[in-house]
Amino acid sequence: MSDSQLWRLTLRQAADGLAGRRFSSAELLESTLERLDQTEPSVHAYVTLMEESARRDAVAADDELSRGAWRGPLHGIPVGVKDLLYTNGVATQAGSRVLEGFVPDHDATVVQRLKDGGAVIVGKTVTHEFAYGQDVPATRNPWNTDCYPGGSSAGSGVSVAVGSAFGAIGTDTGGSIRVPASVDGVVGLKPTYGRVSKYGVFPMSPTLDTVGPLTRTAEDCALMLGVIAGHDAHDSGSIDEPVADYAAELPLGVGGLRLGVDRDFFFYSHVAPEVRTSTELAIRQLAALGVQIVEVRLPELEPAANVGMAVLLADTSEWHRRLLRSQGAKYVPATRIMLELGEMVLGAQYVHAQRARAALRARLRNSFAKYRLDGLVCPTLPNTTMPVEKLSVDLTGEGETALSSFLHHCFLGNVFGIPALSFPCGFSSDGLPIGLQVYGRPFQESVLLRVAHAYQQVSDWHTRRPEPARRETLVT
Amino acid sequence: MNAKEVGPDVVRTLASVAGITIPEEDIEPLVGALRNHLAGMKALEELDLDEADPIVTFDPRWE
Numbered sequence: 001m002s003d004s005q006l007w008r009l010t011l012r013q014a015a016d017g018l019a020g021r022r023f024s025s026a027e028l029l030e031s032t033l034e035r036l037d038q039t040e041p042s043v044h045a046y047v048t049l050m051e052e053s054a055r056r057d058a059v060a061a062d063d064e065l066s067r068g069a070w071r072g073p074l075h076g077i078p079v080g081v082k083d084l085l086y087t088n089g090v091a092t093q094a095g096s097r098v099l100e101g102f103v104p105d106h107d108a109t110v111v112q113r114l115k116d117g118g119a120v121i122v123g124k125t126v127t128h129e130f131a132y133g134q135d136v137p138a139t140r141n142p143w144n145t146d147c148y149p150g151g152s153s154a155g156s157g158v159s160v161a162v163g164s165a166f167g168a169i170g171t172d173t174g175g176s177i178r179v180p181a182s183v184d185g186v187v188g189l190k191p192t193y194g195r196v197s198k199y200g201v202f203p204m205s206p207t208l209d210t211v212g213p214l215t216r217t218a219e220d221c222a223l224m225l226g227v228i229a230g231h232d233a234h235d236s237g238s239i240d241e242p243v244a245d246y247a248a249e250l251p252l253g254v255g256g257l258r259l260g261v262d263r264d265f266f267f268y269s270h271v272a273p274e275v276r277t278s279t280e281l282a283i284r285q286l287a288a289l290g291v292q293i294v295e296v297r298l299p300e301l302e303p304a305a306n307v308g309m310a311v312l313l314a315d316t317s318e319w320h321r322r323l324l325r326s327q328g329a330k331y332v333p334a335t336r337i338m339l340e341l342g343e344m345v346l347g348a349q350y351v352h353a354q355r356a357r358a359a360l361r362a363r364l365r366n367s368f369a370k371y372r373l374d375g376l377v378c379p380t381l382p383n384t385t386m387p388v389e390k391l392s393v394d395l396t397g398e399g400e401t402a403l404s405s406f407l408h409h410c411f412l413g414n415v416f417g418i419p420a421l422s423f424p425c426g427f428s429s430d431g432l433p434i435g436l437q438v439y440g441r442p443f444q445e446s447v448l449l450r451v452a453h454a455y456q457q458v459s460d461w462h463t464r465r466p467e468p469a470r471r472e473t474l475v476t
Numbered sequence: 477m478n479a480k481e482v483g484p485d486v487v488r489t490l491a492s493v494a495g496i497t498i499p500e501e502d503i504e505p506l507v508g509a510l511r512n513h514l515a516g517m518k519a520l521e522e523l524d525l526d527e528a529d530p531i532v533t534f535d536p537r538w539e
Contacts, residue, residue: 207531236533303523306516313513325496337502341509343494344487349517351530356520359528 006031007163008465011220014166015073018065025058025065025076029120032078036122036164042145042468044138045159047083048091048124054078057120064118073223073247075118080159080168083124084131084152085111085211086200094202095127095137095152097330098323108200109232110169110211117227122165125155131171131204132316133403134334136388141183142466143432147385148402150180156214157184161466167215167224173204174308175410177212178422182380182435185424185464187221187452188214192442193417194239196225197232205315206237208308208414217462218423218452222246225445241443249446250453255290257447259283259377259438265301266378270405278426278434279379282455286377289454296371300363303356304412305404310345310353311415317342361416374447380422380435381409413439421448424461433461479514482507 001008006028009017017023033051040046061076081087084094086104088111093099107115114121126139131152139154141147142162149158153170157180160168170177172190181188189212196211203209213224226247231240261267261283267276287293317324317339324331324339331339367373382405392401413420418439425436436455440448456462477486487506491498498506 207533303520306519309513309516310520328497328499333502336499337505337509340491340496340498340502340506341513343496344490344506344510345513352517352520352525354530354532355525355528356523358531359523359525361531362528 003027004031004034007035010217011073011077011166011215011223012217014077015075015223018076019070021065025061025120026055028076029054029058029078032122032164032166035162039142039162039164039468043140043142043149043158043162045125045155045162045164046080046123047093047095047126047155050090050121050123054120054122061118061120071116071118072227074114074227076120077166078120078122079114080122080125080156080165081111081114082127082153082156082168082170084127084171084202085169087111087121087124090124092124094131095129098327104200106200109197109234110228111200113228114169125153125159125168127154128152129332129335130202130320131173131176132335132338133176134338135332136391140388140468141385142468143185145468146387147432148183148388148391150183150385152176153180153214157181157186157188160184160186160214160216162468163465167213167220169228170212170214171201172210172212172414173208174312174414175406177214178380178410178420178435178437179406181214181422183385183433185433185461185466186214186216187218187421187423187462188212189221189225189445189448190413190420191225191229191445192419194237195241195419195443195445196228197235197238199232199234203319205312208312208315210414218449218456219247219250221421222250222449222453244446246446246449250450252450253290254286254451254454256292257374257451258292258294258372259286259375259451260294260296260298260371260373261377262296262298262301264297266409270400271379271382272384274428275379275381275383275434279436282425282436283377285458286451286455289458291451293377294371294373296367296373298364298367300360300367301412303360304415305407307353307357307360308407308411308415310349311357313338313342314345314350357415364416368441374444375438375440375451377436377438378409380437381406384428384432384434409437418442419445419448421452423452423455425455425459426461477514479511479518482511482514486510
């Protein structure tokens with residue numbers, strides 16, 4: 001492979017190449033930046049580039065490697081970071097005019113862990129305003145640049161898909177890692193609540209927010225999670241549980257694992273025929289690999305989105321309380337309306353939702369025990385992506401919208417605090433990616449990664465790379 | 477309150493109680509959004525929650 005094509009490697013292959021001195025971090029970065037230059041006019045994944053510091057960090061990484069000092073699998077690897085995470089000395093605006101000019105004086109814990117692990121941060125990736133998912137960001141889907149790239153971790157998903165990062169950090173409060181993973185054709189992990197620190201991340205909800213990786217393969221995801229996971233005393237929601245060696249556990253395979261399928265809930269009438277076909281086939285392939293597929297009915301899933309919305313609305317508005325009053329006009333109107341709505345959630349309603357959440361969580365735990373489940377499997381989303389002009393994320397009207405369908409399939413992971421992984425399992429007839437989602441027991445990320453890794457040993461959907469067409473105009 | 481009973485006046489009253497000033501163009505979408513929220517809360521009324529305490533975090537330890 002020529003130096004200019006190094007961006008095509010997986011994170012694991014790049015790490016092995018660096019460790020074996022077959023190429024340098026500086027060469028890896030230049031290939032990545034060249035790819036970024038080719039693709040950014042079409043997809044606009046980054047809001048802030050950090051080329052100067054990235055080149056400096058790559059040289060430092062090479063210097064350390066030459067001295068035999070290896071910081072781990074991310075040493076010298078170019079990565080992207082969602083612009084919702086604090087980066088010391090680098091503009092952090094969360095996609096909002098409200099934060100124009102804000103430059104943090106410290107790093108989010110996850111950013112610090114990336115740096116400690118030797119990662120080379122290429123830049124900050126585009127997010128919906130404050131990750132609320134109400135506006136349409138400038139980023140476009142690389143498989144069809146007329147289409148929505150998913151969100152709110154839009155730039156993180158797209159940068160990984162096109163190869164302008166080997167991995168990227170996203171955040172997920174109701175599906176914001178898994179939605180872009182699914183529609184951009186990459187792997188995205190929403191970890192267990194408390195597994196990865198959210199210190200230094202602009203919050204939405206203190207009990208729903210999570211931070212996680214987007215990568216091209218399950219193996220890459222395991223490597224990245226291993227670097228960013230772990231207890232952090234700065235985050236009151238961080239949980240002190242041992243961090244597994246996720247990559248080392250991948251070869252354990254999937255024989256004997258039991259995954260439940262709730263067809264009434266996950267394959268309801270809004271699931272598109274091609275999504276249904278691809279995901280059913282993938283589930284049969286998992287069964288052929290040794291997974292026991294168990295038909296289940298879990299009524300506790302149905303109310304999850306209503307519970308989550310009440311909590312999310314009130315929590316998010318509380319954090320924005322001062323900003324809404326002092327700078328309300330600077331928000332995108334749709335974001336502002338959601339913040340105003342959150343101010344109208346009554347205290348008793350909020351407590352009722354949190355009580356319902358506790359009851360439903362107990363029922364889900366009992367169901368996992370009753371069916372002896374290791375997880376659930378389902379389509380990540382009911383549909384593939386759609387043209388941006390047809391995108392409906394408006395939650396103010398009645399009926400199913402794109403956002404409400406995303407929440408239907410994804411929000412339960414946040415409401416119950418359990419891990420969830422999306423990985424590619426096919427393409428529609430018009431060339432748009434389809435994702436398969438696996439939910440797991442708390443802190444069992446290893447199981448989800450093993451399932452995706454086993455599937456990727458017998459499929460090649462994750463190896464396909466988009467060549468985004470150049471767009472004439474950009475919405476910014 | 478029944479979701480269908482929500483109108484602009486209810487939104488304005490709630491905004492006043494919350495202490496926020498809402499731009500006029502936000503009123504109509506907020507009516508729809510508030511109706512959706514109340515419909516969601518109504519659906520939760522049917523759940524049996526006898527065995528559950530709300531999820532809140534309070535740790536009385538000082539260290």
